[in-house]
Amino acid sequence: MKGLLEHMGIEPGRLHFSWISSAESTKFVDVVSQVTESVKALGPAQNFIKREPKVA
Template identity: 80%
Template sequence: MKNLMEHMGVEPGRLQFSWISSAESTKFVDVVTKVTESVKALGPNTNYVKKSGAKG
Protein backbone atom coordinates (compact mmCIF):
# COMPACT_ATOMS: atom_id res chain seq x y z
CA MET A 1 0.00 0.00 0.00
CA LYS A 2 2.48 2.52 1.26
CA ASN A 3 4.93 1.44 -1.39
CA LEU A 4 2.55 2.22 -4.21
CA MET A 5 1.65 5.56 -2.66
CA GLU A 6 5.27 6.54 -2.63
CA HIS A 7 5.77 5.10 -6.07
CA MET A 8 3.02 7.38 -7.24
CA GLY A 9 4.73 10.44 -5.84
CA VAL A 10 3.11 10.98 -2.46
CA GLU A 11 5.70 11.90 0.16
CA PRO A 12 6.71 8.97 2.39
CA GLY A 13 5.62 10.63 5.64
CA ARG A 14 2.02 11.26 4.55
CA LEU A 15 0.96 7.80 5.56
CA GLN A 16 2.24 6.31 8.78
CA PHE A 17 1.57 3.08 10.59
CA SER A 18 2.31 2.11 14.16
CA TRP A 19 1.43 -0.47 16.74
CA ILE A 20 0.56 0.49 20.29
CA SER A 21 -0.99 -1.65 23.01
CA SER A 22 -3.87 -0.18 25.02
CA ALA A 23 -1.66 -0.11 28.11
CA GLU A 24 1.04 1.98 26.50
CA SER A 25 -0.14 5.53 26.99
CA THR A 26 3.43 6.83 27.12
CA LYS A 27 4.21 5.22 23.81
CA PHE A 28 1.04 6.82 22.43
CA VAL A 29 2.23 10.26 23.50
CA ASP A 30 5.65 9.53 22.03
CA VAL A 31 4.28 8.43 18.71
CA VAL A 32 1.82 11.33 18.42
CA THR A 33 4.67 13.73 19.03
CA LYS A 34 6.89 11.99 16.52
CA VAL A 35 4.21 11.84 13.84
CA THR A 36 3.31 15.48 14.32
CA GLU A 37 6.90 16.58 14.12
CA SER A 38 7.62 14.59 10.99
CA VAL A 39 4.55 15.98 9.26
CA LYS A 40 5.44 19.50 10.35
CA ALA A 41 8.81 19.01 8.74
CA LEU A 42 7.11 17.76 5.61
CA GLY A 43 4.91 20.82 5.22
CA PRO A 44 1.31 20.95 4.06
CA ASN A 45 -0.18 18.40 1.71
CA THR A 46 -0.48 20.09 -1.65
CA ASN A 47 -0.37 17.31 -4.18
CA TYR A 48 -3.13 14.98 -3.21
CA VAL A 49 -5.83 17.54 -2.41
CA LYS A 50 -8.81 17.86 -4.65
CA LYS A 51 -8.68 21.42 -5.87
CA SER A 52 -12.13 21.90 -7.34
CA GLY A 53 -14.53 23.46 -4.87
CA ALA A 54 -17.26 20.86 -4.43
CA LYS A 55 -16.66 18.17 -1.86
CA GLY A 56 -16.03 14.51 -2.74
Protein backbone atom coordinates in the same frame (compact mmCIF):
# COMPACT_ATOMS: atom_id res chain seq x y z
CA MET B 1 0.17 0.26 0.68
CA LYS B 2 2.85 2.61 1.96
CA GLY B 3 5.11 1.21 -0.74
CA LEU B 4 2.74 2.00 -3.59
CA LEU B 5 1.63 5.38 -2.25
CA GLU B 6 5.24 6.45 -2.00
CA HIS B 7 5.91 4.95 -5.42
CA MET B 8 3.19 7.26 -6.76
CA GLY B 9 4.81 10.29 -5.21
CA ILE B 10 3.39 10.71 -1.70
CA GLU B 11 6.32 11.98 0.39
CA PRO B 12 7.88 9.41 2.69
CA GLY B 13 7.10 10.68 6.18
CA ARG B 14 3.51 11.67 5.45
CA LEU B 15 2.05 8.24 6.02
CA HIS B 16 2.68 6.34 9.25
CA PHE B 17 1.63 3.01 10.62
CA SER B 18 1.78 1.87 14.19
CA TRP B 19 0.30 -0.69 16.51
CA ILE B 20 -0.30 0.58 20.03
CA SER B 21 -2.09 -1.23 22.79
CA SER B 22 -4.52 0.71 24.99
CA ALA B 23 -2.09 0.11 27.84
CA GLU B 24 0.84 1.71 26.05
CA SER B 25 0.17 5.35 26.78
CA THR B 26 3.81 6.39 26.61
CA LYS B 27 4.27 4.72 23.23
CA PHE B 28 1.15 6.53 22.02
CA VAL B 29 2.59 9.90 23.05
CA ASP B 30 5.93 9.10 21.45
CA VAL B 31 4.41 8.01 18.17
CA VAL B 32 2.04 10.97 17.98
CA SER B 33 4.82 13.45 18.56
CA GLN B 34 7.01 11.74 15.97
CA VAL B 35 4.20 11.78 13.42
CA THR B 36 3.31 15.44 13.99
CA GLU B 37 6.95 16.41 13.85
CA SER B 38 7.62 14.64 10.59
CA VAL B 39 4.41 15.91 8.96
CA LYS B 40 5.04 19.48 10.12
CA ALA B 41 8.51 19.28 8.64
CA LEU B 42 6.99 18.39 5.28
CA GLY B 43 4.51 21.27 5.35
CA PRO B 44 0.96 21.23 4.00
CA ALA B 45 0.18 18.48 1.48
CA GLN B 46 0.04 19.59 -2.13
CA ASN B 47 -1.06 16.33 -3.68
CA PHE B 48 -4.17 14.22 -3.42
CA ILE B 49 -6.29 17.26 -2.65
CA LYS B 50 -9.54 17.76 -4.40
CA ARG B 51 -9.88 21.37 -5.44
CA GLU B 52 -12.94 23.12 -6.81
CA PRO B 53 -13.84 21.63 -10.18
CA LYS B 54 -12.73 23.60 -13.18
CA VAL B 55 -15.66 25.25 -14.91
CA ALA B 56 -15.40 25.39 -18.67
